[in-house]
Amino acid sequence: MATPPDSATGPEPDPQKESHGWKWLLSTPALLVLLVAASGPLMIVAVYSFLSPGNVGGVEWDFSGDGWFRVFFSRDIFDPENVSWNWANLNVFWRTISLSLQTTLICAVLGFPTAWFIATRPPERRALWLFLITIPFWTNLLIRTFAIQELLRGNGLINTILVATGIVDEPLQLLFSNFAILLGMAYVFLPLMVLPLYAAMDKLDFRLVEAGYDLYASRVRVLWHVILPLVKPGFVAGSILVFIPSIGAYVTPRVLGGGRTMMLGNLIALQFGQGRNWPLGAALAMVLLIIVMAALVFYLRAVNGEEGKRRG
Amino acid sequence: MSVEIEITGLGKIFGQGAAAFRALSDINLSIGTGEFFTLLGPSGCGKTTLLRVIAGFESPSMGSLKINGDEVAAKGPNARPVNTVFQNYALFPHMSVAQNIGFGLKMLGKPKAEIDSTVAEMLRLVRMEAMADRKPSEISGGQQQRVALARALAPRPRVLLLDEPLSALDLKLRKEMQSELKRLQGETGITFVFVTHDQEEALTMSDRIAVMSAGRILQCGTPHDIYHAPTDRFVADFIGDTNFLTVPVAALDDQGATVTLPGGAQAAARLPEGMRPVTGEEVTAVIRPEQATLAEPGAGDMDGVVETSTFFGTDTHIHLKLADGQGFVLRRQNTADLAAPDPGSTLGIALGAGTLRILKD
Numbered sequence: 228m229a230t231p232p233d234s235a236t237g238p239e240p241d242p243q244k245e246s247h248g249w250k251w252l253l254s255t256p257a258l259l260v261l262l263v264a265a266s267g268p269l270m271i272v273a274v275y276s277f278l279s280p281g282n283v284g285g286v287e288w289d290f291s292g293d294g295w296f297r298v299f300f301s302r303d304i305f306d307p308e309n310v311s312w313n314w315a316n317l318n319v320f321w322r323t324i325s326l327s328l329q330t331t332l333i334c335a336v337l338g339f340p341t342a343w344f345i346a347t348r349p350p351e352r353r354a355l356w357l358f359l360i361t362i363p364f365w366t367n368l369l370i371r372t373f374a375i376q377e378l379l380r381g382n383g384l385i386n387t388i389l390v391a392t393g394i395v396d397e398p399l400q401l402l403f404s405n406f407a408i409l410l411g412m413a414y415v416f417l418p419l420m421v422l423p424l425y426a427a428m429d430k431l432d433f434r435l436v437e438a439g440y441d442l443y444a445s446r447v448r449v450l451w452h453v454i455l456p457l458v459k460p461g462f463v464a465g466s467i468l469v470f471i472p473s474i475g476a477y478v479t480p481r482v483l484g485g486g487r488t489m490m491l492g493n494l495i496a497l498q499f500g501q502g503r504n505w506p507l508g509a510a511l512a513m514v515l516l517i518i519v520m521a522a523l524v525f526y527l528r529a530v531n532g533e534e535g536k537r538r539g
Numbered sequence: 540m541s542v543e544i545e546i547t548g549l550g551k552i553f554g555q556g557a558a559a560f561r562a563l564s565d566i567n568l569s570i571g572t573g574e575f576f577t578l579l580g581p582s583g584c585g586k587t588t589l590l591r592v593i594a595g596f597e598s599p600s601m602g603s604l605k606i607n608g609d610e611v612a613a614k615g616p617n618a619r620p621v622n623t624v625f626q627n628y629a630l631f632p633h634m635s636v637a638q639n640i641g642f643g644l645k646m647l648g649k650p651k652a653e654i655d656s657t658v659a660e661m662l663r664l665v666r667m668e669a670m671a672d673r674k675p676s677e678i679s680g681g682q683q684q685r686v687a688l689a690r691a692l693a694p695r696p697r698v699l700l701l702d703e704p705l706s707a708l709d710l711k712l713r714k715e716m717q718s719e720l721k722r723l724q725g726e727t728g729i730t731f732v733f734v735t736h737d738q739e740e741a742l743t744m745s746d747r748i749a750v751m752s753a754g755r756i757l758q759c760g761t762p763h764d765i766y767h768a769p770t771d772r773f774v775a776d777f778i779g780d781t782n783f784l785t786v787p788v789a790a791l792d793d794q795g796a797t798v799t800l801p802g803g804a805q806a807a808a809r810l811p812e813g814m815r816p817v818t819g820e821e822v823t824a825v826i827r828p829e830q831a832t833l834a835e836p837g838a839g840d841m842d843g844v845v846e847t848s849t850f851f852g853t854d855t856h857i858h859l860k861l862a863d864g865q866g867f868v869l870r871r872q873n874t875a876d877l878a879a880p881d882p883g884s885t886l887g888i889a890l891g892a893g894t895l896r897i898l899k900d
Binding site for chain 1 (some may be wrong): 594595596615616617621622623627629630631632633642646647673690691694757
């Protein structure tokens with residue numbers, strides 16, 4: 228028969244466990260910053276979205292669902308009973324999601340060969356190429372965006388060359404279009420796609436590529452069946468990093484899209500500024516938050532679901 | 540036996556100008572269909588480069604490479620009837636064992652029914668039926684090795700290339716896989732080209748061995764020839780244990796040479812083809828440790844003073860010092876009542892008839 232352990236001396240003091248009592252304190256500065264800078268303002272925005280607009284901006288402290296109502300619907304000015312969809316806002320939502328998806332796609336298509344190029348350089352040269360990728364971050368976003376505006380303008384560089392060489396008769400309308408916004412956003416967010424893709428390729432075992440060739444796969448099929456599945460985590464991370472800031476972009480669509488091709492960020496700014504309807508702006512901001520959260524959940528579900536299936 | 544791989548005047552140079560590195564020089568090789576052929580040499584000797592040239596991962600800088608009569612030097616790996624078992628297996632981590640094995644057939648565009656039946660057959664062949672749906676990360680190293688073999692054999696290549704496939708396995712598993720490889724080769728009849736730095740592995744498994752050093756093939760022959768008739772100092776040194784004796788030539792005749800051993804006795808030694816030393820010239824003569832036997836002092840071909848002896852179970856290695864100071868190792872078969880010789884005692888060494896060979900320098 229086994230003898231029970233001698234318990235006369237009592238349980239050994241566990242130094243790890245003991246220190247747990249106060250170690251959480253170490254995280255308080257970070258928690259405070261999050262509380263003050265992230266959760267706090269978010270709560271304020273959430274509360275504001277259910278209040279009434281003040282006359283010159285700000286809010287009146289009485290409850291109203293009008294802000295949320297006006298996100299999706301509009302009333303006829305002369306006949307308030309006549310309610311219809313707010314197509315202006317819904318169009319902005321659609322444009323925002325569509326442009327963000329297109330930006331993500333463009334960054335993925337441009338980022339893959341770029342990251343591949345860097346990952347296949349000799350190791351001692353890769354740091355230099357990665358360093359070059361970060362150069363755009365050296366200047367202010369606004370300045371870079373105005374520089375693109377300068378390129379695309381009616382009498383800007385591109386149109387001047389096109390007209391001078393006789394390719395077109397009169398300057399093309401490049402600025403203030405979806406094209407201009409896409410160009411600007413793809414340019415700004417491309418490094419956010421390249422870096423995680425590079426990280427994934429850096430870990431790629433190139434013998435697997437050789438094994439693919441050896442087993443009668445052509446280059447295209449090695450890319451499709453071996454390389455792409457293995458760098459997928461890089462695509463997932465890069466897509467999240469590009470899609471989320473694209474959804475909330477403000478500067479790029481403001482400078483390159485003008486007043487007619489607004490994105491959600493500009494619409495929100497409009498409500499807090501000229502529109503003087505803070506509750507509507509707050510409700511729109513909450514909609515933006517919901518879109519981002521939905522996109523993330525969708526994305527993680529898609530990725531994890533597949534993992535689960537493969538493991539199962 | 541028909542010729543499967545014909546290599547003529549093949550060379551490979553990496554880099555250019557001052558940084559150029561000659562990895563392979565003047566390789567001439569003919570490998571027969573169904574042969575178990577081994578490329579043996581120390582790391583950096585070019586054996587893996589030669590294998591990669593045959594596989595198509597490297598293109599030769601010069602020379603010709605024919606597989607089954609077709610010149611393939613300019614063809615990519617996917618256009619050669621050759622598959623490789625990689626050193627670290629290189630199994631696709633995102634595919635199951637069965638998908639890995641079926642990959643080559645899928646890329647060849649075979650119908651699904653044929654892929655499924657071949658995969659099942661391969662799984663049986665390497666005894667991995669129970670693991671078909673596992674991921675490579677979920678099976679052991681030895682099992683990954685079997686899957687890598689099955690994956691390379693599934694498309695029925697004319698030639699299977701194996702790049703040190705057993706080096707990552709522990710000793711027991713390695714022995715097991717060695718006989719497994721021989722069995723697979725017998726069952727499939729496919730030509731195997733095997734790369735290893737392990738001379739024992741090469742001797743036990745191969746039909747023929749090519750010993751390589753510094754990008755050249757030094758000797759190519761059966762394990763028996765390579766072991767018993769090395770033509771080159773490097774080969775004699777690399778394969779097994781060898782005693783090298785520097786001795787003067789005493790006389791020459793039609794059969795070979797007579798050399799003067801340390802201590803003054805004379806012994807016949809075989810000469811390699813094309814070598815005619817002059818009388819009095821110092822040459823290198825070799826003899827394997829197990830080809831000499833102990834005798835009473837003065838009764839052998841030469842005497843030696845015992846320095847150390849090491850017990851190996853089946854035999855004992857006795858290190859002796861000869862009259863002129865040269866070292867000599869003798870391997871004596873052990874029996875239960877044989878005691879180890881005392882250090883410092885003098886013993887006679889008898890060389891077996893016809894065992895002493897002179898090497899080209």
